[in-house]
Amino acid sequence: MTDAASFPTFPPSPPPPRLIATDLDGTLLRDDKTVSARTVAALAAAEAAGLAVVFVTGRPARWMGLVAEHVHGHGMAICANGAAVVDLHRGGEPTEVCPLPTADALAVVGVLRTIAPGTAFAVEHTGGFGREPEYPLHRGPGQIAPVDKLLADDAARAGDPLLKLLAYHPTVEADAFLHEARARAGAHGEFTRSSPSALLEVSGLGVSKASTLARYCEARGITPEEVVAFGDMPNDIEMLTWAGRSYAMANAHPAVRAATTHSTAGNEEDGVALVIEQLLHGR
Structure with a gap:
């Protein structure tokens, strides 16, 4: 009889993603601050496949008009580096605020x-x-x-x-x-x-993209392992290290590349859309 211990063991496969969390500037947006047609199509396809898409940005709510139309389902975004959760379908109305005293x-x-x-x-x-x-x-x-x-x-x-x-x-x-x-x-x-x-x-102390995204996901029964995150700058690092799967853009800050598990093409080459397309193909 062959000893069972002699068989190779493999780590369990990660669960399929349920939520995509993406930064905007330098990540989802091109350098001219537009959203490419390929990216628009990828976001729509992700939501059609049942994945939530959440924009997680340093931008204030008043700068979210450019992308508001591309969040089709829930219409929520995390703004100001986690200090506010806003409803983009209601003109950026805050639903949660974590202020700096x-x-x-x-x-x-x-x-x-x-x-x-x-x-x-x-x-x-x-x-x-x-x-x-x-x-x-x-x-x-x-x-x-x-x-x-x-x-x-x-x-x-x-x-x-x-x-x-x-x-x-x-x-x-x-x-x-x-x-x-x-x-x-x-x-x-x-x-x-x-x-x-x-x-x-x-x-405020303890406030980051990661802290607010974690609360957002916990309230919906989504684990970190079910989150795919994208970013390019130091304000993304906590989010990227929290998510089960994270991608640094090719144009990312060196500290971001060191903190992520994967990399993708730059924002000018639709790196976020490229990964979403691959994820949906895998599903």
């Missing part, structure tokens, strides 16, 4: 002014945007004032939850800025970045 935001401002003089700040509330005059990365409507005034109790948005604080420096190295900010002010919030420039994004 104002006291923590002010503490971060104080630390960053010390370690990187010349940092310019902006704030993203559920009701709108505000920035300092020196903050160069936004040209749309919004209040313009020193950040201390934007965060004051009597500010125009004082009654609206603060989703994130943004901090931009024109000359420091981006990854070094992120590392130093986490080391010096990490007790006051979660620090990440999604821009090639030295732009930090600060959320």
